[in-house]
Amino acid sequence: MSIKHLNQRQLAERWGVSEASLERWRTEGIGPIFLKLQGRIAYRLEDVEAFEAQNLHKSTTERVSPGGVA
Numbered sequence: 001m002s003i004k005h006l007n008q009r010q011l012a013e014r015w016g017v018s019e020a021s022l023e024r025w026r027t028e029g030i031g032p033i034f035l036k037l038q039g040r041i042a043y044r045l046e047d048v049e050a051f052e053a054q055n056l057h058k059s060t061t062e063r064v065s066p067g068g069v070a
Helices: 008-015 017-028 043-052
Strands: 003-006 034-037 041-046
Touching: 003 017, 003 043, 008 017, 008 034, 008 041
Parallel strands: none
Antiparallel strands: 003 041, 034 041
């Protein structure tokens, strides 16, 4: 099984945010979990996708439960 990783630039492009935002989020404990190996940051694709799924919303006050049903 091959694990895919995204670097900071790739995740910033995927989400349309700045790399500085990702850096701030890591400092504040916001966002998906990440790897820090010899000073380099990487995000496992499975963790990014899980974070995205956990943050789905049907409205501003209603989250979507796993499986896509509110």
